[in-house]
Amino acid sequence: MRAACNVGANDVEQTLGTAARPLRVAIIGAGPAAFYAVEALFKQPNLVCQVDMFNRFPTPYGLVREGVAPDHESIKAVTRVYDKTATNPAFRYFGNVTFGKDVHLDELLPLYDQIVYAVGAQSDRRMGIPGEDLEGSYPATIFVGWYNGHPDYRDLEFDLSCEKVAVVGNGNVAMDVARILVTDPEALATTDIADHALEALRQSKVKEVYLLGRRGPAQASFTNPELKEFGELEGVDVVVDPRDLELDPASEESLLTDKNATRNINVLRRYIEEGAEGYKQPRKVYFKFLTSPVEVLGDGDKVTGLKIERNKLEVQGDGTLRAKGTGEIETLDVGLIFRSVGYRGMALNGVEFDEKTGTIPNVAGRVINLATGEQQTGQYVVGWAKRGPSGIIGTNKPDSLSTVQSMVGDLPDLKGIEDSKRDLGLIEDLLKEKGLDYVTYQDWLVLNEYEVSRGKAQNRPRVKCTRVGEMLDIIKQGAAAQA
Numbered sequence: 034m035r036a037a038c039n040v041g042a043n044d045v046e047q048t049l050g051t052a053a054r055p056l057r058v059a060i061i062g063a064g065p066a067a068f069y070a071v072e073a074l075f076k077q078p079n080l081v082c083q084v085d086m087f088n089r090f091p092t093p094y095g096l097v098r099e100g101v102a103p104d105h106e107s108i109k110a111v112t113r114v115y116d117k118t119a120t121n122p123a124f125r126y127f128g129n130v131t132f133g134k135d136v137h138l139d140e141l142l143p144l145y146d147q148i149v150y151a152v153g154a155q156s157d158r159r160m161g162i163p164g165e166d167l168e169g170s171y172p173a174t175i176f177v178g179w180y181n182g183h184p185d186y187r188d189l190e191f192d193l194s195c196e197k198v199a200v201v202g203n204g205n206v207a208m209d210v211a212r213i214l215v216t217d218p219e220a221l222a223t224t225d226i227a228d229h230a231l232e233a234l235r236q237s238k239v240k241e242v243y244l245l246g247r248r249g250p251a252q253a254s255f256t257n258p259e260l261k262e263f264g265e266l267e268g269v270d271v272v273v274d275p276r277d278l279e280l281d282p283a284s285e286e287s288l289l290t291d292k293n294a295t296r297n298i299n300v301l302r303r304y305i306e307e308g309a310e311g312y313k314q315p316r317k318v319y320f321k322f323l324t325s326p327v328e329v330l331g332d333g334d335k336v337t338g339l340k341i342e343r344n345k346l347e348v349q350g351d352g353t354l355r356a357k358g359t360g361e362i363e364t365l366d367v368g369l370i371f372r373s374v375g376y377r378g379m380a381l382n383g384v385e386f387d388e389k390t391g392t393i394p395n396v397a398g399r400v401i402n403l404a405t406g407e408q409q410t411g412q413y414v415v416g417w418a419k420r421g422p423s424g425i426i427g428t429n430k431p432d433s434l435s436t437v438q439s440m441v442g443d444l445p446d447l448k449g450i451e452d453s454k455r456d457l458g459l460i461e462d463l464l465k466e467k468g469l470d471y472v473t474y475q476d477w478l479v480l481n482e483y484e485v486s487r488g489k490a491q492n493r494p495r496v497k498c499t500r501v502g503e504m505l506d507i508i509k510q511g512a513a514a515q516a
């Protein structure tokens with residue numbers, strides 16, 4: 034049984050998380066981890082709570098909207114579950130409100146018993162090699178944002194007039210980027226890819242994409258369906274160097290327990306067999322394993338090539354395999370380079386942050402002070418901000434649930450906010466006082482309807498609005514039409 038809290042002028046004991054004293058929770062972020070946290074809260078037996086979600090953009094869903102590749106439409110069906118969660122009367126959405134800029138931690142702490150950070154990993158990791166910042170060398174994350182209509186990146190221009198591109202990294206983001214670059218733009222024209230990206234890709238001269246993995250094919254982190262997709266693309270040859278499939282004993286052994294790697298090796302061997310008949314397609318993807326970029330070459334400010342070094346694998350003390358340079362150098366005459374070597378978390382104003390891991394330090398989702406280990410009362414974290422940028426969308430469901438279990442477990446000792454601050458209108462008053470044009474879930478549904486109906490006319494799932502101002506205008510027009 035939960036401990037009763039001593040509250041109110043009448044000194045009436047009311048338990049936090051009951052009808053008399055609902056738990057007030059703020060969730061920062063609106064991606065999968067955020068929605069799974071809300072769902073888990075609403076499913077807690079005997080817990081009465083009121084959840085407010087704050088999101089930087091008017092549009093919810095985080096990386097489902099701004100990260101999942103446009104040709105992976107079926108993955109986005111997961112948003113139906115989020116929409117259902119959002120119908121709970123105890124849920125409110127405040128879109129177009131940036132935590133740390135529009136509202137601050139010290140403003141939310143008096144209004145919420147618990148705050149959950151679900152902010153993902155907003156930045157990227159660097160390769161740490163000379164020339165990395167030359168024009169033409171970019172993080173894959175911004176290219177992904179660009180083709181997905183992320184408002185921050187929609188005005189970027191990528192020079193796709195070169196024929197050869199290198200994508201560094203062997204994760205699923207690298208696979209997405211490489212696939213988008215070689216897919217026939219007319220196939221993308223049936224997706225929700227941002228219009229500006231579709232136009233640019235229609236003019237693209239890119240014919241060859243080099244996917245560079247620093248370790249071997251048995252260590253690649255991409256998943257098997259993503260690898261198989263390349264074999265199904267119209268007009269694309271997949272080229273694999275047979276030398277890379279000669280596995281060292283440790284890699285061979287790892288296959289006994291790693292099903293994904295075994296399937297990947299089988300598919301790569303099939304690509305080699307198919308290639309033996311010759312390569313005839315206009316576009317090519319080269320899988321190059323055991324290679325690390327060592328220098329980005331440039332002519333003035335602009336990328337002209339990438340120097341790569343052949344690696345061998347070395348077994349570490351903990352049994353893992355690490356890439357080590359052999360001194361064998363090759364130059365790829367690429368005009369564009371996308372580094373896809375992992376996302377990285379960014380610090381939130383006033384919130385604990387571990388620079389080393391790029392995450393919010395926590396124990397089972399409870400935010401802790403990095404220096405002292407002391408729990409930051411009422412503050413929690415879920416998703417990539419909690420565990421780092423790993424796993425698929427579904428990984429966030431149990432992850433968010435475990436944080437919610439910590440939240441509920443802490444209730445007996447949680448004093449909670451003052452009763453005078455429990456008025457649900459206080460946050461709305463604060464946002465209005467600050468002149469913030471916040472977006473409700475109902476507003477988002479108006480915008481959603483608009484995007485979907487524009488898409489219908491073009492036989493596409495939706496045509497995205499990619500500017501915040503445009504989104505707000507559509508919402509206002511929709512609200513005016515309904516009035």
Ligand code: NAP
Nearest residue numbers: 202203204205206207247248254373374375376422423424
């Ligand atoms: P990831 O899976 O962690 O892959 C990062 C890759 O970068 C690894 O191959 C890593 O190699 C490599 N790397 C790191 N540092 C490097 C360096 N200095 N030089 C060369 N290579 C380097 O990350 P991600 O691709 O960004 O994906 C993030 C998460 O989102 C993953 O869990 C992914 O599965 C998920 N995701 C899923 C989908 C999907 O389901 N379709 C789509 C996109 C993303 P090592 O292994 O040697 O470290």
